[in-house]
Amino acid sequence: MSSAWPGATRYRLTLEYDGGRFFGWQRQEPGTRTVQGVVEEALTRLCGHPVLLVGAGRTDTGVHALGQVAHFDTLKPREPEVFRRALNVLTPPEVTILDAALVPSVFNARRAAWREYRYRVLPRRAASALERDRVWHHPGALDLDAMNRAARYLVGKHDFSAFRSANCQSLTPVREVHRAEWIPMGEEIHFVIRANAFLYHMVRNIVGTLVLTGRGKWSEERFVTVFTGLDRRAAGPMAPAHGLYLSQVHYQTAITLP
Amino acid sequence: MSSAWPGATRYRLTLEYDGGRFFGWQRQEPGTRTVQGVVEEALTRLCGHPVLLVGAGRTDTGVHALGQVAHFDTLKPREPEVFRRALNVLTPPEVTILDAALVPSVFNARRAAWREYRYRVLPRRAASALERDRVWHHPGALDLDAMNRAARYLVGKHDFSAFRSANCQSLTPVREVHRAEWIPMGEEIHFVIRANAFLYHMVRNIVGTLVLTGRGKWSEERFVTVFTGLDRRAAGPMAPAHGLYLSQVHYQTAITLP
Numbered sequence: 372m373s374s375a376w377p378g379a380t381r382y383r384l385t386l387e388y389d390g391g392r393f394f395g396w397q398r399q400e401p402g403t404r405t406v407q408g409v410v411e412e413a414l415t416r417l418c419g420h421p422v423l424l425v426g427a428g429r430t431d432t433g434v435h436a437l438g439q440v441a442h443f444d445t446l447k448p449r450e451p452e453v454f455r456r457a458l459n460v461l462t463p464p465e466v467t468i469l470d471a472a473l474v475p476s477v478f479n480a481r482r483a484a485w486r487e488y489r490y491r492v493l494p495r496r497a498a499s500a501l502e503r504d505r506v507w508h509h510p511g512a513l514d515l516d517a518m519n520r521a522a523r524y525l526v527g528k529h530d531f532s533a534f535r536s537a538n539c540q541s542l543t544p545v546r547e548v549h550r551a552e553w554i555p556m557g558e559e560i561h562f563v564i565r566a567n568a569f570l571y572h573m574v575r576n577i578v579g580t581l582v583l584t585g586r587g588k589w590s591e592e593r594f595v596t597v598f599t600g601l602d603r604r605a606a607g608p609m610a611p612a613h614g615l616y617l618s619q620v621h622y623q624t625a626i627t628l629p
Numbered sequence: 630m631s632s633a634w635p636g637a638t639r640y641r642l643t644l645e646y647d648g649g650r651f652f653g654w655q656r657q658e659p660g661t662r663t664v665q666g667v668v669e670e671a672l673t674r675l676c677g678h679p680v681l682l683v684g685a686g687r688t689d690t691g692v693h694a695l696g697q698v699a700h701f702d703t704l705k706p707r708e709p710e711v712f713r714r715a716l717n718v719l720t721p722p723e724v725t726i727l728d729a730a731l732v733p734s735v736f737n738a739r740r741a742a743w744r745e746y747r748y749r750v751l752p753r754r755a756a757s758a759l760e761r762d763r764v765w766h767h768p769g770a771l772d773l774d775a776m777n778r779a780a781r782y783l784v785g786k787h788d789f790s791a792f793r794s795a796n797c798q799s800l801t802p803v804r805e806v807h808r809a810e811w812i813p814m815g816e817e818i819h820f821v822i823r824a825n826a827f828l829y830h831m832v833r834n835i836v837g838t839l840v841l842t843g844r845g846k847w848s849e850e851r852f853v854t855v856f857t858g859l860d861r862r863a864a865g866p867m868a869p870a871h872g873l874y875l876s877q878v879h880y881q882t883a884i885t886l887p
Contacts, residue, residue, distance in 0.1 A: 437759070459755065467757060498722065500722065500725040501645060503722050
């Protein structure tokens with residue numbers, strides 16, 4: 372899966388998609404539309420042999436991507452731009468191949484140095500008709516400073532069990548967060564979080580809990596107590612999928628072939 | 630339609646909607662979903678008598694609104710906020726009532742001092758999966774300076790026949806444009822145009838023509854010649870509806886009752 376066949380050529384794809392139109396990233400049984408499924412199907416048609424697409428992150432149903440990264444191998448190499456254009460013709464408009472590049476066979480989309488997610492919240496009286504599937508509506512003001520004071524505690528290497536959902540299959544609950552902050556964006560506020568990797572539902576559980584501090588329901592102390600208490604049942608409710616975006620995936624060395 | 634019944638109370642509504650989900654603003658035969666239609670239906674249920682909703686601008690099928698303004702009269706007055714909340718429950722999520730206010734019966738949504746439209750263009754190689762119904766994709770760079778040099782000629786009181794579509798029912802092709810400029814917004818560019826009123830398809834015809842100057846296909850001189858030539862057939866193609874937003878409607882005196 373990660374090492375190329377002899378004689379195969381490896382490509383890296385960067386993808387944007389509307390998570391509301393797919394049952395998540397990961398391929399499932401036929402008839403269940405997933406991002407990996409539709410792109411693999413198009414690649415298989417283009418290459419004339421079965422193609423496996425390996426993604427950096429397995430986004431859930433409803434979660435969007437601005438910069439998902441994936442790799443695949445083929446025995447029928449072409450110009451990367453030819454692949455990109457052909458894939459955009461063969462896949463539905465809800466997924467776009469932003470970039471395609473040749474990479475050496477040591478490149479593995481799974482082995483990212485860090486991943487960045489963005490969570491969009493709209494704190495105002497009325498919901499948005501235009502952004503209804505793109506942003507989580509909060510019917511009232513949120514205290515950005517209080518949310519940022521709490522978010523600071525997430526930065527660093529910690530046990531994130533308090534924000535880990537039950538079905539998480541990760542071997543360890545420890546993750547290293549490089550950045551975690553709320554940024555005002557017009558009427559919206561965006562939570563940007565960057566980490567070496569994420570636990571199952573980690574960002575949505577964190578956002579749901581930070582919003583409690585922003586509403587003044589939770590003190591900074593309570594947030595810290597829950598975070599360090601490592602008990603998911605003590606944390607806040609999970610924020611919905613449709614506000615979440617996989618925004619960026621970064622690799623240690625930027626390896627592309629000429 | 631514009632003067633209230635004796636004893637009636639007049640309200641002003643501010644609306645946001647996703648034009649892709651409606652056959653335009655204006656009520657049509659039953660079964661054809663329009664913004665005016667669904668909001669009037671909800672108001673009629675709330676008031677217990679037929680309600681007519683008068684809008685500032687009749688947006689076409691596919692055209693969005695960030696700040697459409699409308700008024701209605703009722704014999705069953707309530708707190709404006711009660712109307713706003715109830716309407717948001719009774720109407721589909723593709724339309725949102727942002728604001729409701731009591732206004733004197735001399736207020737008429739049609740008699741705006743100016744209207745502002747915004748047109749979103751995404752000039753980049755790949756189309757956007759997330760914004761596919763919100764922005765017009767242009768597969769390549771556009772010269773913003775060239776487009777702004779041409780747009781300057783639109784400002785002022787002019788005959789806009791060159792940008793008026795065939796079915797326009799306006800008595801005169803003369804309009805006064807207060808502002809017309811392209812603004813960079815992240816990866817996108819937005820055309821903002823403000824005028825006392827607009828002719829049929831005027832903004833979309835202007836945008837389609839300005840993009841020809843941005844692509845380097847048309848010189849500034851050719852734009853001016855076509856604009857002053859007053860012949861629609863000489864102008865560029867019409868830009869699609871899904872990039873256009875009625876963004877703001879302004880009235881001479883801000884009249885709301887306490």
